[in-house]
Amino acid sequence: MAEINGPSVRTAVPGPLTNSSKTELDTIFDARTVQMVIDYDRSSGNYLVDVDGNTYLDVYAQIASIPVGYNNPTLIKAAQSPVMVSALVNRPAIGNFPSHHWLNILREGLMRVAPRGCTQVFTAQSGSEANELAFKATFMAYQQRLRGSTPWSDHELESVMNNQGPGTPELAILSFKNSFHGRGFASLSATRSKPVHKMDIPAFKWPQATFPALKYPLDEHEEENKQEEARCLLEIKHIVDSWHCPVAGIIVEPIQSEGGDNHASPQFFQELQAITKSRGMSLIVDEVQTGFGATGKFWAHEHWNLPSAPDLVTFSKKAQTAGYFFSDSNLRPDKAYRQFNTWMGDAARVIMSNAVVDEILSKDLVSETARIGNILYDNIASLASRYPNFILNLRGKGKGTYIAFDTPDSSALLKEMRSLGINIGSCGVSTIRLRPMLIFKECHISPLLEALETAFLRLQG
């Protein structure tokens, strides 16, 4: 299927068919969040077609989750393969009864793109689950270091069944203000994005530190940004050293995404890793949104030049599956069945991931994204100079297509953009984030830029 030529909107957005479908769906499934009802059979490449027949250039990509385009032929081939049919039909308890294909499925996909220094993988089904499994690995390793070769005591064995210490320890994960790490009870305890995500849900009393609030463009504010990062690093050390219980790990996004596309420098992350290393903590790099190429590196943390690999790197979204990579054998618990569940991920989704990896590597899509991202950034920077009231704090230079800017009223801009045939996302307080797929090309820049300009003209009235 050839890619659609360009955006085209023929009804109000949302259109009448989307509205009626949404109302009908809502009788059995909470549909209040539905923005469009999509005809995926007619969608292709970077273009999404809704049931009303409107066509959108999609630079939001299912909350940054479509890697290589709708109805990608390589993915279709994988979806139709015999190994996929078997994975769908004979869903195993992978930890107990893996298929004889499982080793090769991992080797030929996820392990080909494992972050440098990461030699092992644990598969999961969502970003939240991946982060929570990484927390569990962190907590078990932390206690293991304290316990050494001493076997579990009777006191531990009894107290743990009652959710009490010493078997159930008080341990914390430090996360950052404005971070998003998922919506499970532990990942949500680390998430600090918006009250609507957290209200009324019991949470662990874990600490949060300030993430650097940098000024953009970064290269014009080097000195003050350096001071801001130094202030944050000091705060982190203070919190870790004074928290009411041991802080076993720090989780951080390379770029805070839901929280507003907030960046920090490689030096900041290097020093963050040094803090964790000096205190026997794990560093968990949450690459759920940044991983798989969009920043112009396969993993965003490659931009940091760390002296050694992060302890755990979590992934999901564009990977089409989820899990975490790690290297330190201490992050594999000392006993079997401590890190375990019935399905341990889904081989069907890991097979899709392999097709994504094939497509990315064979078409060099990471370098391509780096290249296109630079052109796109320059184009938006030029637009910003003409519409400085609409594009503020442009950021993501040199980070592929992972580009964002603040705007006075992001909801209004989103709405205008959709009526112009561009599906785009927001984040933070009033930030527009670009999350195009890895197949976003030169030819998609004009429709996006033209729509932005039209929207600005309309909004300034």
Added chain:
Amino acid sequence: MAEINGPSVRTAVPGPLTNSSKTELDTIFDARTVQMVIDYDRSSGNYLVDVDGNTYLDVYAQIASIPVGYNNPTLIKAAQSPVMVSALVNRPAIGNFPSHHWLNILREGLMRVAPRGCTQVFTAQSGSEANELAFKATFMAYQQRLRGSTPWSDHELESVMNNQGPGTPELAILSFKNSFHGRGFASLSATRSKPVHKMDIPAFKWPQATFPALKYPLDEHEEENKQEEARCLLEIKHIVDSWHCPVAGIIVEPIQSEGGDNHASPQFFQELQAITKSRGMSLIVDEVQTGFGATGKFWAHEHWNLPSAPDLVTFSKKAQTAGYFFSDSNLRPDKAYRQFNTWMGDAARVIMSNAVVDEILSKDLVSETARIGNILYDNIASLASRYPNFILNLRGKGKGTYIAFDTPDSSALLKEMRSLGINIGSCGVSTIRLRPMLIFKECHISPLLEALETAFLRLQG
């Protein structure tokens, strides 16, 4: 593919190829829990074939997760359908951009088998996730009842971002000793199965109550079992009324499965529901292992004749997908995006679920399982009368094939059974649990019974 004729074991178990595959897999993926490496392409119906060419009658079924047999033709057809290919290739953020097929996918599958009185569904990816989403719905509804129409206060909005009250309340879920509800941080807080599941993992300080320890056969111990259940119900009321924070809900398995196949009477569950109703709590029925027919009813809680539906019913495993059903509109949060995540389940797995539902309904597999279960139970009861030292506390009469018994050394029996070509599971302290598929027939009873008898003879030496 015709079903295999019967078990056949030609190597030691595990065989040399399983051992070498396991060792190789272990270099990149924790394989210490691997029991067999399987050739799913050669497996069919109730039979599993390992890489060493051994064939097993499978009455464990991937920890009770294979509903209608390996390589089931109806499932193969679903796996090859165009709607499946699209669901695999174009994975949507279902809450924002559902496919126009989504409504029908839900209607034609999960909603056809929704528990009586349950009108809505929320989809998820695992039993743990389903239970945690049910907890979140419970907590939000509980606070909503207290708050009424008062909007969130500034104090709530600020405190919640800091994981502190009042925005982050202290609320609990009561679960039962020996229960298993999953391995996420909240589901694991409710899980009370074994220390190895919980050690070193921070947990919420939630209460546990004693689950009735009934004597079997149930019909010979009616009076004392009634007293035992009354004692437990009193304890539950006492705990709920005296816990240090409000208990917003109770989660219970219809039959405690991982915890040892522990049963309770319909009256017990009716009174449990009455306790929740009188205190404004939610009753969450965890049908992750019991749901989808194995007890001779589609949902195990149908055995209880409750006056009204449980508040939430969670499912996974044989459903091949996961989620929860509910009826009370208060369990849908008052605002959009409070119960939300990127993927909200996986349409591909829901499509497989539909094929499972088709197969179960069109072949009347629930009634069939009830019928076969009665025959199987009688056969095992007869074996028990000859081997009373090996089959103790036989249970599950009238509960389909959901049959279990205690045995002096379950590990030794499991090992013998596997060497005889039967893949069978254990649970609790030393219990053998039968978890055959819904296509287990008369012809599979003999191989199972013969192997049990041979194993007993070998074990008694």
